[in-house]
Amino acid sequence: MENHPPARYERAVRQAQADGRVPALAVALHRADREPWVFTVGDSGNSDHPLGADTRFRIGSITKTFTAVLVMQCRDDGLLGLDDPIAKHLQVPAHGDATVRRLLSHTAGFQREPYGDIWDTLRSPGDDEVLAQLDRAERVLPNGRRYHYSNLGFAVLGQLVAKLRGGTWAELVTERVIEPLGLRATTLQPPAQSAVGYVVDDFSDAARPEPRTDLGGVSPAGQLWSTAGDMATWGAFLADPASADPQGRVLAAATLDEMRFPATVTHEALWLDGFGLGLIIEPQGRFVTHVGHDGAMPGFRASAYGRRGGEGVPAGLGCAVLGSSGGSRVINELAHDLLRLAVELDPAEVRPWRIAPPAPQEYRSILGPWYSEGSPVVFSWHGGALQARLPDVAADVPPSMFEPVAGQPDVLRTVSGREAGELLRLTRDESGRVVRMHWATYRVTRVQDGFDGGAASDGGFDA
Structure with a gap:
């Protein structure tokens, strides 16, 4: 060696x-x-x-x-x-x-x-x-x-x-x-x-x-x-x-x-x-x-x-x-x-990355960037599990990992990482696409908004 x-x-x-x-x-x-x-x-x-x-x-x-x-x-x-x-x-x-x-x-x-x-x-x-x-x-x-x-x-x-x-x-x-x-x-x-x-x-x-x-x-x-x-x-x-x-x-x-x-x-x-x-x-x-x-x-x-x-x-x-x-x-x-x-x-061998099956259909509309509490959070599917990561933290910080809650198809439990133990609840539109989530009761949306639900990009300051 x-x-x-x-x-x-x-x-x-x-x-x-x-x-x-x-x-x-x-x-x-x-x-x-x-x-x-x-x-x-x-x-x-x-x-x-x-x-x-x-x-x-x-x-x-x-x-x-x-x-x-x-x-x-x-x-x-x-x-x-x-x-x-x-x-x-x-x-x-x-x-x-x-x-x-x-x-x-x-x-x-x-x-x-x-x-x-x-x-x-x-x-x-x-x-x-x-x-x-x-x-x-x-x-x-x-x-x-x-x-x-x-x-x-x-x-x-x-x-x-x-x-x-x-x-x-x-x-x-x-x-x-x-x-x-x-x-x-x-x-x-x-x-x-x-x-x-x-x-x-x-x-x-x-x-x-x-x-x-x-x-x-x-x-x-x-x-x-x-x-x-x-x-x-x-x-x-x-x-x-x-x-x-x-x-x-x-x-x-x-x-x-x-x-x-x-x-x-x-x-x-x-x-x-x-x-x-x-x-x-x-x-x-x-x-x-x-x-x-x-x-x-x-x-x-x-x-x-x-x-x-x-x-x-x-x-x-x-x-x-x-x-x-x-x-x-x-x-x-x-x-x-x-x-x-x-x-x-004598570190462990580096395993090559390999193509894996895609995320299950019911979770694909979750993947990508979202916002919660005014800050970005990215959801992804790796290693056969849904996970979430804050993009502005160091790469070696472990992500949050989720597992489905039995009997509740649109509810997952955070099993490790940030907010461990808390629920992630999914809200879908008529087509079944996830359009909003709640994680530890905080609203998670595709666009950055305030706690009143208004989009940050709309401003609202009356000059």
Whole structure:
């Protein structure tokens, strides 16, 4: 390939491992049009299993994205509503007014960890304890006030899906997410080929192995182990489920769209990232985002993201970076660097334009320039759908897309872009030609007019 992308990727990984002083680093890039690229550098610390593509690392809070998918499966199956208070489904001694949506977006105000100094004792509460001890946990912020990250919140969500489905969170995440996507190297417990996690001394080249902990009832927030290859596939699924899960076995693509919409920013003054429903959204410039999650556990850091939007982005582009150092932030930064490099060095192929069938007869009289609120708007038919675009905005701004409303032949719904959710109503003359429209109730006409219906070209100023 031109620019030899794998060599550039490899150098970036080697540099990050050296700069970050990470004992073992495993990286993978996934995309629908290429074989997966996997690379490792360093030492696993496991004398029986040298570092390789099958080495397992703790992925920490990336686990939360799996729990979020389980919650949204329950919503899609009618078992809960996102605005349900948890007390509707769980018996809790306190904080029962917290809603599912607020817990998913870290805006319920729950304290960060369950009751007790679990990172001193390295003992996590059991499933029943997580709920029984809620009255001993603080609501550190008012409900809905602002973003505050909470492992406790996701522990509660894990118990919620277990109650609604029957069984345990561990059983559900395996049966309903891991197995359907073929993530065979993703497990609840570390297998024999797992890396050793370290705390690396800041002032020497020494490193101390960290203890392995079982999170018990907090497992829905950070228990899983995996490989870089599996997590790159997971990042691709979160960003582009149509390529990673085309049959929608795990979750409908529309539901993942909903999860990716920002519910909150993480800092009120620095809008550098946001949180959707269980997903981190990292803006990368105009209409480009990385969606996924980071993870940190004693001795480990991890990142898994997929890239959406922008020119040259291949379908199903995901990246994972897993490292055996609990204190090295280069692990998290590298995932974003590699996603950008993948598009820069090896963009998706440019597909040739081809002649396609014309617009349906009932929509042909819509096509072309119109006016609304005194400004031009152009309607067109591309890719088998009606769309609208303001001609004076940048070409990379996504158009509004429309779909017919069942049972109403002259009504369409805006499904994306400007005025998403609003109706477009068509008015026809005796010949069936569309002569006027109403979009979000605003009149749309072929000639520029005022709100009183008079043509702008007529003037009306009395000199």
